[in-house]
Amino acid sequence: MRKNSARQYAVALYQTAKDAGKDELPKILNNFTALLAKNHNLKMAKQIIKELITHAKEAEGINEIEITSAKSLDNKTIEAIKKIFGDQVESRETIDKTIIGGIIIRTKDHILDASVKTQLQKLRQQLI
Amino acid sequence: MKLMSIANIVEELKKNIASFEKNVETEEVGLITEVGDGIARMSGLTNCQSNEMLEFPGGTFGVALNLENETIGSVLLGEYKHLKEGDTVKRTGRILSVPVGEELIGRVVNPLGQPVDGGVEIKTKNFYPVEKIAPGVMTREPVTQPVQTGIKAIDAMIPIGRGQRELIIGDRQTGKTAVAIDTIINQKGKDMICVYVAIGQKESKIARTVAKLKEAGAMDYTIVVLAGASDPASTLYIAPYAGVAMAEYFMDQGKDVLCVYDDLSKQAWAYREISLLLRRPPGREAYPGDVFYLHSRLLERACRRNKESGGGSITALPIIETQSGDVTAYIPTNVISITDGQIFLESDLFYRGIRPALNVGISVSRVGAAAQIKPMKKVAGKLKLSMAQFRELEAFAQFSSDMDADTLKQITLGQRLVEILKQPQYEPMPVGNQVAVIYAVSNGFANAIDPKEIREWELKFHDFMTRTHTVLLDKIAAGNWDEAVEKDLRSACEDFAKK
Secondary structure, eight states: OOOOOHHHHHHHHHHHHHTOOTTHHHHHHHHHHHHHHHTTOGGGHHHHHHHHHHHHHHHTTOEEEEEEESSOOOHHHHHHHHHHTOSSEEEEEEEOGGGOSEEEEEOSSEEEEEEHHHHHHHHHHHHO | OHHHHHHHHHHHHHHHHHTOOOOOEEEEEEEEEEEETTEEEEEEOTTOOTTEEEEOGGGOEEEEEEEOSSEEEEEEESOOTTOOTTOEEEEEEEEOEEEESGGGTTOEEOTTSOBOSSOOOOOOSEEEESSOOOOOGGGBOOOOSEEOOSOHHHHHHSOEETTOBOEEEEOTTSSHHHHHHHHHHTTTTSSEEEEEEEEEEOHHHHHHHHHHHHHTTGGGGEEEEEEETTSOHHHHHHHHHHHHHHHHHHHHTTOEEEEEEETHHHHHHHHHHHHHHTTOOBOGGGOBTTHHHHHHHHHTTOOBBOGGGTOOEEEEEEEEEOSTTOTTSHHHHHHHHHSSEEEEEOHHHHHTTOSSOBOTTTOEESSGGGGSOHHHHHHHHHHHHHHHHHHHHHHHHTTOSOOOHHHHHHHHHHHHHHHHTOOOTTOOOOHHHHHHHHHHHHTTTTTTSOGGGHHHHHHHHHHHHHHHOHHHHHHHHTTOOSHHHHHHHHHHHHHHHHO
């Protein structure tokens, strides 16, 4: 039998648990744990939880972005950035002094690089 | 004046900087989920194409081979020890391609086109994709021009034409590479570019080969593509495709190219390794299901193109190493069925001193006969017949001592023919001399000579011919053959016999 990946488990769990009532949920979770035990897949639990969170966010249309900047940004700027990426956006901010200025925004599949560091590098390439 | 120019430069620079566009870079990225054994798996990169180059941190490149539901599997070209889970991988949007051009001639490069001979950096204008669909039917034409290998036995009995694919197959240590190298050496002054692709060979052997090519002046028209035994499987796998891409550039200029792949069994091993690591299902001998396509798509790129499509040709000489003469193994049968003929080299013959250790009985060339020059066709017909008769009588002759005169004559002739087809390595022979010497022996001019002394006799014969009959040899090499030429040749042989 082909092994199920963590993502497949997560998708299955999400789909069953999504519309379940309050009373059903413990039963579903019990069954799910039993299934994992039966397939000797309990060690994948951590990954499954991670996948479940990403999948749930995807399914509910929540975008996750990561904003990297040289200085900490104020809330207004962050809100403005979030608005560009849709209605439901969760952001994570990190500070990286080496980019000198500007911001780098990272979505699931793309990197939008508007940092001073990259632009200086490009200018250098153009001049040499 | 100097100050002025500096001011100018500053002005230019200012303008340049002012006009510099501050674009926001958008890049598609993915994350490594698994890395090791020269392959990496990653998530993300939803729009990645098959065979696309991927950029890993630290300047390492990879090629996307497996596009799956959630993940992408790729082979890494080069160092991968610094990569770890969670690293970002960028799409490049480029299909794997190699630099091509005249600058590569005389160089030793790796399959990515970077020099490995310690010479200067190679800067070419053009890049060709490594994988390309072979030319179609409408652009091709039949093989008509010969590739002179300079080896008597091959040029006479298994002729190769420009645009043909002729397999060289045999056990280890039977002189497969020697045949290919001699062929490359013999292309001097014949308007042919050669590409020698060394796959998974010892670097010491390559160094020796390159030195030999240099010594013979063959590096003036040769490119060596080297993927050594210590290189990762991914580079071994792409090496022949890189080589043929470099060859295609010259074909597009209307030139004739000779491509040697030494050897394709090692490439198949490398591909098997990659496929198993990428968890593709194994088939016969653990090779993946598309191992036939691996070689067919490569060899199909050898072709003779017609004038309307720009002309030019690529002749392919793939080499396959068999294990103790087993040609029924998976890879040998595959490649035999793809190519237009094969040259079988046998260790038995090699140890008996018959070098090149060619098995004339089972070696064939399916299209080369059309490309043979007329004089060679004439003398080779007789040679083939005499050899076949000799092979039949040979075993029988070992048992009986008293034979009738006819049989004895056949055997005497046969023994001398076997001797005359022997040829030392790195000594390719011009086609005129080949025709002359084969004509002389098969018409019995050497019957009085002891088989052991044939070599000496041959040297004297060539010496005599080149000294006194250069015009005749040139005529033969140009493809002229009529009664007058034959008469001249016969009288030359008679003159030599008298001496």
